[in-house]
Amino acid sequence: MTRRIPKPAKPRIPKAIKPPMLEAITPMGWFAERGWTPFDFQHEAWAAYAEGRSGLIHASTGTGKTYAAFFGPVLEALTETRDENPPPLRVLWLTPLRALSADTARSLEAPLAALGLNWDVGLRTGDTTASVRTKQKLRLPTVLVTTPESLALQLSYDDAEAKFANLRCVVVDEWHELLSSKRGTLVELALARLRRFQPSLRTWGLSATLGNTPTAARTLLGTTGEPVLIRGKATKQTIIDSVLPPKVERFPWGGHMGLTLIAQVVATIEESRSALVFTNTRSQTEVWYQAILAAKPEWAGMMALHHGSLDREVRDWVEDQLRAGSLRCVVCTSSLDLGVDFAPVDRVIQVGSPKGVARLMQRAGRSGHQPGGVSRVTCVPTNALELVEVAAARTAALAGKIEAREPYRKPLDVLAQHIVTCAVAGGFFPDELFDEVRTTVAYAELTREEFDWALDFAVRGGETLRAYPDFRRVTVNDDGRHIVTDRGVTMRHRMGIGTITSEASTAVRFLKGGRLGHVEELFAARLKPGDRFTFAGRTLEFIRLKDMTAWVKLTKRAANTVPRWAGGRMPLSTELSEAVREQLDRAADGFYDSVELETVRPILELQAAWSRIPRPGELLIERVTTREGEHWFLFPFEGRLAHEGLAALIAHRISRLIPITLTMAINDYGFELLSPSPLGFTERDWRDLLRAADLAEDIGRGLNTTELAKRQFRETARVAGLVGVGRPGANKSAKQLQASSGLFFDVFREYDPGNLLLRQAEREVLERQFDEARLRAALERIAAGVILMQQPHKPTPLAFPLLVERLRGTLSSESLAERVKRMTADFERTADAKR
């Protein structure tokens, strides 16, 4: 990226189409003009659409899914008589990222004029200008490209039913991205609403192939019909390989090894014309961008950085340059996972764990769109064990073992938000709305009791018995219509609709003008004037925080901090965990049959020498004592979420035996329990702690889910509109009316423990981390197998990443005063030792 702020990209709002041209060509002629022949799956999709069916088209990107969906309505229109004016809104195109909307609109518009269709294509996202919005208030274009949040916003106006009355088709692009998120639930609810307006509505989803494609299709359609499943063209060839370290370090320290491979990464980029370098976090993009630039200063201006917290203008500029082929490489996060292909890109580099098979395939697919090209992804391990994951991902991809994505089940926070949306949009009758939301898969099993609770939450702020005084959000008319009339409530609700995804953030701007993007509020709050941090590929000096903006200037001095963005760490998928286990098993048998395994051989042999390589059917438990206390490492290989549940369960059981405070660290392979004093457990003790009996009781009673639920509540509080009342530019008194989700969590627990939002956060934790069936299966597997107790003289390669993990959970059965006294004593002892 150049050292100055890129100029704003030209507005890319497509213009309205003129009345039909005389020399219109046929659809097949239009395809032929481009040297294309429609694929069988495209014909299949068009025929299904013509029959009035809905469905899902799944294939990898760049294989013609867009036109497979769009030509259904186009072909239909060509058979109809046409008016001189463009018809009202007929096709709604939902895209998960607003950054994709302009590109999508362009490709939808491309065939229209040539075919003689006088449709207009328009955009509606958070970035749409006020003048366009005013125009759309009068009339929506024939084809509208929008995001789930913008659609929800449209549905909050009282003329929504009239505006969407002529809608025939909704296409949900990249459905796999939305499916297992609350944004997906938002889409389900919006679709239910649109279907009520227009019962013959056809819904088509576009998705990558998933392990549960039929579920993905049904979720889109709700309980209203049977979807058609159409499988797109088979993907092109994919190569998965790795950058191999010349010498493997003994300790696989997370994040440490990656940068030592910088010379090889640069060499890999040089082999290609244009490369995408994916990292797993936004902070890592900043680090890698600087590292590559330091290794290749002459690439300044030929490389760029792209992540979701950068200003849209910056991102647009990067995408345009990528398309034009003028960039050697772009360091990015999942912000470039989706969307229209960048033809010049011929190599993808994945820094760090691939985390999932589907995800790695998706990223690989971003390269090789030249004729006859192959997709090639080169993985850069940041610790030695990630090499095993690469070998595992390759094997799983070959075997077609792709992950499933599960949709959310009746999240009440999203429902509460939807209820207010409907109340703002001219009101609703509860019975009708109940029936409507039950047509979605998410709420198909919603009970009337749960619905009434969400309704009460919207109307009174709490359950009827505990109505909060002076709280009136939704009012009830004499005829039973629930409606919002207060303008303030309406406004605040509309502002809150977009908040499912966004954390509170602070804008970063130059004193001299120019926006760079956003950092997390917490990070900004901790900066002191004079602190230097890298952001958007530049080193910035922090001047001051004012008006929810971090004001900065460029500096030539080295940075002393890197911004961190929250966002849970993505767990290794179950499929990939299993594949990793198989690889380790092969290694234990002495088969090092891939270059990756061969490279990590010294480490695995060290693991075998100091302890063991755990095989399927074995649970490895290692005990190591350091000055921190006694560390117990358990390696069930069940994935991060299950380990969170197991660690909390075991810690809970230990804490009932003795008053103690334990901290826990979790990763994809296992977990660590750290005790300040020796526990001295034997194999028999562990067998008892790991028993499957009493599981339900332990989960139900007192198992400390508080810490996890509190984390989960952050999202719930945001969606339900508890946090985020303030807004950029709001005055100081508005700031007094913000509280952290943690504070809300505590006040609810103390004063309204029955609050359903709390219970929902707990339920989400119970479903995700404490899925009883899954934990029971894991415990039974352990019970049936062998427990290997090892006491290595120091932490083994498998244990080391857990040892250095700083993010820890705590569980305590000591009183606060006991803990304080012990910690103070510890402190004194350490101080004495230093003297």
Add this chain to the structure above:
Amino acid sequence: MTTFKLCDETVHLFAEGALFWAAAGTLFIADPHFGKPEAFRALNVPVPDGTTAVALGRLTQALMKSRAESLVILGDFWHARSSRTPEVEAELMAWRESFPRLQIEVTLGNHDRAAGGPPAGWAEVVSREPLIYPPFAASHYPDACRFGYTLAGHLHPGFTLCGRGRQRLTLPAFWFAESFAVLPAFGEFTGLARIVPNPGDRVYVIAGDEVLLVT
């Protein structure tokens, strides 16, 4: 309860979150932020009721234990202007009537600026300036004062302890620095801000029903 000498005066720290100056018979608290949930509810953010009653109950307990004759509130009596609902004012007045002989003095804080002072008749003294009780000065803001050692609030101090086994624990704290002391926020639903004391400062944390010296 924890007792020690501050500026040669005996003071007691109560786990309720109050400081008692024995010789003067005065109890100090800071930042009650009365009516904070009401201010949120005025914006239709559903926050449960009952925090005022709990905070007042704690205050009653501290007054009974200490047998204080006067009470000084170190600012941020209210949370916001919209906190002054008739219900909260009535609750505060009812509580006040049960302590007819108690002398109450309030120095105002930043949150009181828009909200105004306590309900009429609730406090005997309401001041925008620091109140002077040699050797102490009572102020909302923790600044050095030439009239005495400052007892203040404003920060909602929380202190983080680190122990063996990588344990961390953040608790509400009394912070005694060289020229000022900061009391923990007395109100419910107020949150903690982490403090970094200077060497030589004394910090006491509230751990359940004990107050413990940690530095």
